[in-house]
Amino acid sequence: MTDYRTQPDDRRPTHEEAASFSPFTVVNLNQAARSVQQSYKNFVAFDVNNHCVRVAVMQGEFRWHHHPGSDECFLVLEGELEIDLADDRTFRLKPGDAFTVPAGVVHRTRAHARTVNLCFEDRDAYTDVVFLDPEVVAE
Secondary structure (H helix, E strand, C coil), rough: CCCCCCCCCCCCEECCCCCCCCCCCCCCCCHHHHHHCCECCCCEECCCCCEEEEEEEEECCCEEEEECCCEEEEEEEEEEEEEECCCEEEECCCCEEEEEEECCCCCEEEEEEEEEEEEEECCCCCCEECCCCHHHHHE
């Protein structure tokens, strides 16, 4: 599978770091996800103390990476999300399934069809992300 973080002809941003919704706002996250037309879009829906709730809409695979200072908890809303770890384990999550990747663990996410998940993580997790080349992961 290819890295579908963006479509080649798509110049829209794939990550939004400012919270999309303020406190005291009722938000239908299914509706927010339906409005995404890109094959990959990741945005912060809410800030919660020093953490955030992200919405990720994807089809394809995200790059191998790790977050030195943050666990990531995934909760699938729609579709099926595969989480590959560098030790060759793969976890398949369906709607309603949740899974936590501890800080520092090398992983990637994949979706063969459109998938929507929430990710709960430290607010700075994306800014301290370390991306790895597939060759490095295979070693």
